[in-house]
Amino acid sequence: MPELPEVEVTRRGLLPHVVGRRIAEVVVRHRGLRWPVEPDLESQLAGRVIARIERRGKYLLLECVRPDGEAPGWLLIHLGMTGTLRVLPQAPPPGTHDHLDLVLAEPEGAGDALPGAATSLVLRFRDPRRFGAVLWSLLDESKLPTHPLLSKLGIEPFDPRFDGAWLYRLGRGRSAAIKTVLLAGDIVVGVGNIYASESLFAAGIRPTTPAGRLSLARCERLAEAVRDTLARAIERGGSTLRDFVGSDGSSGYFQLDCAVYDRAGHPCRVCGTTIRQIVQGQRSTFYCPSCQR
DNA sequence: CACGAGGCCTGGGCGC
DNA sequence: TGCGCCCAGGCCTCGT
Missing domain, CATH: 3.20.190.10 (MutM-like, N-terminal)
Structure with a gap:
């Protein structure tokens, strides 16, 4: 979860x-x-x-x-x-x-x-x-x-050093798809499978694009999308905090109304095109073939 | 080094 | 109703 x-x-x-x-x-x-x-x-x-x-x-x-x-x-x-x-x-x-x-x-x-x-x-x-x-x-x-489990982690998404330039620089020379690279967590941490798809949608970037081929301008859009997507999810979750003690476990967790995640076959909320589902690195990816190029 | 696959676990949903 | 199969939001480890 x-x-x-x-x-x-x-x-x-x-x-x-x-x-x-x-x-x-x-x-x-x-x-x-x-x-x-x-x-x-x-x-x-x-x-x-x-x-x-x-x-x-x-x-x-x-x-x-x-x-x-x-x-x-x-x-x-x-x-x-x-x-x-x-x-x-x-x-x-x-x-x-x-x-x-x-x-x-x-x-x-x-x-x-x-x-x-x-x-x-x-x-x-x-x-x-x-x-x-x-x-x-x-x-x-x-x-x-x-610590061995912490030493190889990328920077925090809300670290001021995380921006388009950071993404662009560390993405150079990487041929793997940007979705896979985001998920790997060695450039920036915290982007899981749901928010990877959501962030790429918000940035208008096709998940299969090789990370090293993204322009600086697109990296800037993506960095902003990652920060916004995560920040909005935290805000949404924060509204459940008063129920944190003694809850049944549902509080603290939240359903983001996703733009693309788990919406394969449904119309894109922006353009109406049917959302597609593909597999990357044994994980599902969702995207809008029209909004994301 | 970068990349991709394997594996760890249980539970829920689905088709038969 | 029961069973087997597939899938699931993470991520470390290993082989290439």
Whole structure:
């Protein structure tokens, strides 16, 4: 499910409820995610305080500090295709795919009138397909970008350095289709299969165009389309944030009314031409053969 | 190096 | 109703 907008909306939804809380207990029910959950995750995390939540690409990065301030570490969470993170005031019994819970206590010294269960929250990771990941890293902030899973990522779409010139420069010499190159994530992160098709439609670019053949002007249109498409999706998701706690999992996720994605055989909303579906790199691509040249 | 295919998993929808 | 097949929004890893 999640592309960058869903991950960002999850981050924003978690922030007010989770940051500053202490991890009282870690319950791992299924260690077989994309990579095995480290055997000592429970002992590493217990007693730490979640100090910050950052995002890099589609990875959520939770900084978890010890009360003594020693050995700060990061919990890296990737939602894969079907992952969700939810905050539950009264955690229902876990379902089959609820692989991990962090039981979060009230911050220290915050009026412990009713200590224990009444004031604790559960942060629950669910992932039916288990393409997601939960990893522990002791790298400090300055070294975190060197983590093997983060080091090869392209820049953030909202980084001011990401523009047409960036796209143009890094696309030189690449013969692969622009859709495939966007998806690869080594030039810019966060563009998944849906928003790749949507961004290319917004820019009027045929998905099969070799990346290296795009003019600077077209790269500028595409960079703008990527930013706008993602920003609009985040905005849309943001409207569900007030329901973030205790939701059934639908909130934080959203149906963008797509221009082309999943609309094969339907008329283009702009020109009426029938939307086409093709396969690129074993993934579906949708485009309007008239609007996109 | 760049590229494309394979593989990890489960669940839902479809045709028979 | 049941079964098998295909498909799914990610992305790392490997072979060419």
